[in-house]
Amino acid sequence: MLKIVLFVFNLFDTMASQLLILNKKQIQQKIDRIAYQILEDNLNEKEIVLAGIWDRGYKLAIRLEKVLKKISGFKLTLLRIDLQKESSKLVAKTDLDESHWRNKVIIIIDDVLNSGKTLAYGLGVFLNTPHKKIRTVVLVDRSHKIFPIATDFVGLELATILKEHVDVVMDVDGEEDRVYLS
Numbered sequence: 001m002l003k004i005v006l007f008v009f010n011l012f013d014t015m016a017s018q019l020l021i022l023n024k025k026q027i028q029q030k031i032d033r034i035a036y037q038i039l040e041d042n043l044n045e046k047e048i049v050l051a052g053i054w055d056r057g058y059k060l061a062i063r064l065e066k067v068l069k070k071i072s073g074f075k076l077t078l079l080r081i082d083l084q085k086e087s088s089k090l091v092a093k094t095d096l097d098e099s100h101w102r103n104k105v106i107i108i109i110d111d112v113l114n115s116g117k118t119l120a121y122g123l124g125v126f127l128n129t130p131h132k133k134i135r136t137v138v139l140v141d142r143s144h145k146i147f148p149i150a151t152d153f154v155g156l157e158l159a160t161i162l163k164e165h166v167d168v169v170m171d172v173d174g175e176e177d178r179v180y181l182s
Contacts (some may be wrong), residue, residue, distance in 0.1 A: 050109060
């Protein structure tokens with residue numbers, strides 16, 4: 001009996017330490033707004049490359065692609081960037097070769113901007129190839145940058161303390177989409 005009480009207490013304690021920042025509807029509203037901003041920034045373009053950083057950045061890129069297909073006439077290329085985020089140097093690969101992004105607009109997409117390292121590494125993938133322009137998208141910008149990275153399109157800017165963590169839940173079986181602070 002005592003173990004059950006402790007389990008229930010810990011369950012409630014864990015839930016209480018999570019603060020909901022964005023619910024499913026709000027996430028979609030942010031994605032819709034970002035898609036319109038991308039459209040406005042690229043009115044004269046015929047093709048755009050959406051480069052999502054695996055895994056939640058890629059999921060966000062898929063969602064942006066769906067909205068952009070509805071509202072624009074762009075040819076859209078979806079690209080997956082795999083990074084070794086814990087590495088002290090750039091170790092990255094993509095699921096398409098550089099001919100797919102050469103001389104095109106590239107939009108690098110991730111879920112949360114914290115230090116800027118992930119976006120900087122994502123940017124590094126494209127630096128040796130000619131392109132028209134590169135833009136960045138994040139769903140949540142925590143404003144703790146230590147890399148000189150600026151975001152072009154942001155769903156939500158959120159001032160947090162370093163020990164807090166922003167979690168994005170998207171397309172997880174059995175769970176509703178949400179962004180929460182813990």
